Amino acid sequence: MRTRYYERDAFPPAVAELRRAYRVFVPVRRGDFHAFAEWDDSVRPDFDYRKTRVPPKGLVFPQSERLLVFSTDERDPEHDILREAPKDFPPQAVVGIRPYDAMAFRVLEVNFDTPEVRDPWWLRRREATTLIGLARADEDATMFRTENYAGPFDERGLDVIVYDLGRGYLAKALGEKGEAALAAMGGDEPAADALREVEERIARAATPELPAGRLRAQPAAPELPTGRLRAQPVVPLFEAEFWDEVAAPCLNCGVCTFLCPTCWCFDIQDEVRKQEGDRIRNWDSCMFPLYTLHASGHNPRGKKTQRVRNRFMHKLKYYLDKYDRGVMCVGCGRCVEACPVNIDIREVAARMNGFGEQVERHDR
Numbered sequence: 001m002r003t004r005y006y007e008r009d010a011f012p013p014a015v016a017e018l019r020r021a022y023r024v025f026v027p028v029r030r031g032d033f034h035a036f037a038e039w040d041d042s043v044r045p046d047f048d049y050r051k052t053r054v055p056p057k058g059l060v061f062p063q064s065e066r067l068l069v070f071s072t073d074e075r076d077p078e079h080d081i082l083r084e085a086p087k088d089f090p091p092q093a094v095v096g097i098r099p100y101d102a103m104a105f106r107v108l109e110v111n112f113d114t115p116e117v118r119d120p121w122w123l124r125r126r127e128a129t130t131l132i133g134l135a136r137a138d139e140d141a142t143m144f145r146t147e148n149y150a151g152p153f154d155e156r157g158l159d160v161i162v163y164d165l166g167r168g169y170l171a172k173a174l175g176e177k178g179e180a181a182l183a184a185m186g187g188d189e190p191a192a193d194a195l196r197e198v199e200e201r202i203a204r205a206a207t208p209e210l211p212a213g214r215l216r217a218q219p220a221a222p223e224l225p226t227g228r229l230r231a232q233p234v235v236p237l238f239e240a241e242f243w244d245e246v247a248a249p250c251l252n253c254g255v256c257t258f259l260c261p262t263c264w265c266f267d268i269q270d271e272v273r274k275q276e277g278d279r280i281r282n283w284d285s286c287m288f289p290l291y292t293l294h295a296s297g298h299n300p301r302g303k304k305t306q307r308v309r310n311r312f313m314h315k316l317k318y319y320l321d322k323y324d325r326g327v328m329c330v331g332c333g334r335c336v337e338a339c340p341v342n343i344d345i346r347e348v349a350a351r352m353n354g355f356g357e358q359v360e361r362h363d364r
């Protein structure tokens with residue numbers, strides 16, 4: 001497994017080498033926030049960022065994507081026949097992605113790459129994508145650990161992990177794609193003290209307490225309380241009285257779902273201009289009443305409580321039961337930060353997790 005070391009100033013030029021073979025996406029400052037942008041001459045990467053406001057999910061699953069095209073012109077011998085929209089899927093490298101956002105792609109894949117459904121656009125873009133992760137213990141107060149996020153040094157889902165050691169970066173390939181990327185980036189063999197420092201930082205992030213006299217740089221984020229959820233039957237939880245209380249302040253603005261790296265809902269619409277048509281896929285949100293509105297006018301989730309309940313039940317119960325891959329959440333905290341009425345998934349998870357506990361105690 002290839003490892004390379006870069007002095008701090010040498011890292012951006014090494015990443016720039018990737019531009020010879022990949023479209024390279026890097027974190028950049030945009031006003032008060034950060035976002036991923038393609039690295040061209042107008043962009044300055046900022047690897048000291050903490051979290052992007054919008055996750056990089058859209059680099060594989062775009063917010064809006066033209067899938068198919070058609071013509072309604074009857075003079076066209078292929079009129080009204082859907083054809084795949086012409087596009088290519090060049091190799092792309094997402095450099096500086098945080099481990100929770102990389103893990104989110106593994107959560108998303110169960111919707112796009114399954115034995116039953118193999119979404120061709122997802123598959124080709126995912127295959128063309130190399131994820132080069134940035135590992136630094138800087139979790140903020142809104143973040144937490146789940147089965148799908150083990151902390152800032154979680155390697156799962158990454159092709160390369162890059163440890164920020166302050167004075168420089170140590171990069172380790174985690175598979176074939178990572179080997180190819182690191183070969184293109186060059187760099188030096190890491191010295192033994194850099195390797196040792198990485199091990200120490202990983203141990204510090206995982207250990208709740210350090211020997212007396214040593215301060216933790218950053219306390220480990222708490223775990224989302226979900227330990228009892230697996231065993232709970234769906235129906236009483238679905239009918240729990242607390243859902244009305246949880247949903248009461250919700251504005252159904254959809255921000256929590258649009259900013260979530262693991263939300264995968266989309267809508268497909270046809271747009272026609274004169275006699276040329278496009279079939280387009282757009283991100284959608286289960287928090288909108290229109291999302292479940294049937295053509296008949298019936299809406300199975302017409303009430304706010306039903307929509308809020310569905311969001312949390314999907315993330316913390318249905319996904320867990322159906323796929324046995326943990327909860328549908330990587331603990332990024334974006335929904336906690338952005339919800340205008342402070343609905344907090346950690347509190348909802350605690351209520352769901354504790355549901356029925358008192359009854360059980362009483363029965364004992």
Ligand code: SF4
Binds near residue numbers: 251257
């Ligand atoms: S961000 Fe908050 S208010 Fe908006 S839909 Fe989500 S839970 Fe409701």
Ligand code: SF4
Binds near residue numbers: 256263
């Ligand atoms: S549910 Fe919230 S904390 Fe979990 S992955 Fe989505 S935005 Fe992040």
